Amino acid sequence: MEIQSDEKKRDFILDEPSPRGVLEIPILSPCSDHSGSSSSNSTEKLVPEREGNLLQWKSMLDSFKKKSMRRFSVIPLLNNYDIIAKRNLKRKLTRMQNSPHVVIDWEGMPIPKPSWRNFDYAELEAATDNFSSENLIGKGGHAKVYKGCLSDGQVVAVKKIVKTEKEEQGRIGDFLSELGIIAHINHPNAAKLLGFSIDGGLHLVLEYLPHGSLASILHGGGECLDWKKRFQVSIGIAEGLLYLHHDCQRRIIHRDIKASNILLGEDYEAQISDFGLAKWLPENWVHHVVFPIEGTFGYLAPEYFMHGIVDEKTDVFAYGVLLLEIITGRHAVDSSRQSLVMWAKPLLQENNAKELADLRLGNDYDPAEMKRAMLTASMCINHLPSMRPHMNRVVQLLKGKEAPIDLKQKTNAGRAVILDGCDIQDYTCTSYLNDLNRHMQLVME
Template identity: 45%
Template sequence: MEGDACSSYAEEVKPSWRCFSYEEISRATNKFHPDNLVGRGGFAEVFKGSLRSGQNVAVKRLAKGEAGQLKEKEFLVELGILGHVRHPNTANLIGCCIENGLHLISDFGLAKWLPKQWTHHSVIPIEGTFGYLAPEYFMHGIVDEKTDVFAFGVLLLEIVTGRRPVDTSKQSLLVWAKPLIESGRIAELADPKLEGKYDMDQMQRLVLTASYCVRQSSIWRPPMSKVLGLLTNDRDSLEAQIRSIIPECQVDEMDDYNLATDCSLDY
């Protein structure tokens, strides 16, 4: 976006970010000096910098090269995704710059700037680590907060079992684990290196939480706030937490990734 277009869009969605000038970004990164380069990906470079206010920032610059339109599309999709992400381990956005044909993102500090009706994004081509990818992302390129919930569920299973999500010599972790979870065979799920030396209550809690997170349909996955509750609440609070995730369990609305624990509250 340039000039008036950028201003009108900003007024329409009322963001707390702003459009930086190229001069500001160049000054912050010392003219994109190689010493400030902290990373380079397939379509962008990341530089560290400091604004006049003293705020430290990371600046992602769209790299020049062939297939410019595709790179620009991927770049703007990433901008949209970052606008939704709020996490202490993820840099937040404070603004962007589109000037002189250069597309830049300044990280650290932005708020929600996308139109409210944007509930998810379609991302093409698919990128990510196979084994952690949610079905809706792998099949349709759809990304929302439940995509990460799915990946977290896989991570929990990885911790429980000591197995990688994808192993060329074995079944995928989810395919292997599902029947064991359905039948409650926790001992067979547990990492053999533990030699049975683990707290069964904690192990059951991890498996139960993972089973909710890896549901195929994203609408049946809990938000991370409820995932935290499943992992940390006492037994009485845990039962209430489970009921709040699925107030009324109806088997015909579930899908083939759902586990027996979906319809069982006798944890």
Template identity: 50%
Template sequence: VSPSKPAWRCFSYEEVDQATNGFHPDNVVGRGGYGEVYCGILADGRAVAVKRLAAAAADEKKEKDFLTELGTVGHVRHPNVSSLLGCCVDRGLHLVFDFSTRGSVSANLHDEKRPVMTWSQRHGVAVGTARGLRYLHKGCARRIIHRDIKASNILLDADYQPQISDFGLARWLPSEWTHHAIAPIEGTFGCLAPEYFTHGIVDEKTDVFAFGVFLLELISGRKPVDGSHMSLLAWAKPYLKDGVVQGLVDPRLGDGGYDAGQLRRLMFVASLCARSAAAWRPTMTEGLEMLGW
């Protein structure tokens, strides 16, 4: 596929309606400010997720976000980035993706009804997400800042391979590296880099910061902001500073339920990625090297 020509197609309303059983409530797998995500099966048997922007919600800003996502992800091809299959613009706006059978990292980490994610699964998710991010920043035809990297936007396939999804906030990076001032501030508190929520400044290091917080979430099994309103980063900092593995690692993994070398590497990379000064954070290429890949 040439970088200038997206590999997606337009679906008819009948196709997406049939695939989702008439957008049946039982098929809803996610909700957000834009509308809902439905799982479904295409006529050829392919499992898909259909992201629908409700017609009632189709104000200008949401339409712009939809077109941003379509324009951004339509050119993206990487095993660790959610693949756009196509769109449907009849009776509302719809994006059609491959369906990630295991749902989000967030659901797998925090839903008590699900089995505890093993260390090897978590480590694989960390490395795969780093690869996907490096591709977005450096590898695709037009470089992309995602701006909303978090556990609920990293989806898992049947083999627990991660795929970065939800490009509604994404921005193109200019070919010459520079940072952008963006208003209004959007994203998820607890994952936002300091320069973003204080000055609205965004560059690839914004994603690097969020990736650092994501690593801490994988290691600890804790949410970015818990009930006490203390950020995960603030909670983790003393452990990172002193290199105390036992205090940081998810107790559900049990003694010896993790690879100590891999854990120390993840802690080290997380501590560098989540530095408050953007210039001191590594690039995703450097982060991957430090993870041993």
């Protein structure tokens, strides 16, 4: 069952009550309902002690009525929720900017004070030429990304949160959650946030990287990315995920690792971007169970799209798909709806590098690096999460720092994971393929 507490903790503490105010009415005895109307007739017959009690009750009722009227008067109507939500958002962001050098987050953990800048909407509008379609460099289900040039000449990427079916309160919650996660991140292989804007909508301003996304390079039809750069990018992504999973102050699960969310810098250094779906895991939690299932089809681990289970192995599976994408130059799901994972599995089992490698590479790749990349990808896309490596081992395998262990001899291979009454160790590749096809049909309908 999904534990929702992290969704609530991700917001900073409000210093005004929730807009969904509750009118608390004390339960009085039946006779108290008539105490006001009968008091004039009954007071003369009461002994002093009971008379004192009656006066005390009347005083409490008068006080309660006044408080109740005040409470009721501040409960906003539904059409005022957006105003209240934005007011709370401004207060939270102002508190972060005006805080000391160390910020205490919602669980008491100290984090460095963010150095983000609060941009005016007019400045972002001018930088992107009124968010011109010509400056659109990326698009997803929840946001659009525009290239912009600030007045001082700095080139930036502006992520504009688009309207969705969610209420304003939900969008602001997601926005704050992304900011809260980014506040903990400081790594060369993770995108750098420069600032934000909440005027005229919700915007994130990020460092612009000249080579754009990995997807645009691999599938853009331009110059072919050589193997040396591909392998460098693969290691950079792995080190970024290793940081998020193991070395960051929080255990952060990205949940949307894919080629379009990997940005490439001047020297083709990889940066993981877009933390809009990211989740953090408390140390004492094994996993999240989330709903609805969000992400990109083709990269979703079977336990995630079947049961909503999210942990580090969710990202490991997606990384395996991405590594195959880098090796082959193919999409995670092609135009005929064929899964890259299912296409590549037989070739990986046969260790057939010639058929697997991108045709544009020819034979221009390092055979040892290709072998390590293929082995790592095959381990990461295993349909059993317990058989997938953690990212620290992924980095070691890619760098050739650890002799590979036979998967059949892996120590945790015999550990069963119980999901909805089913032993996932009995979950065969055929079952996975059937569920993958069924899930694809639902997505594509």
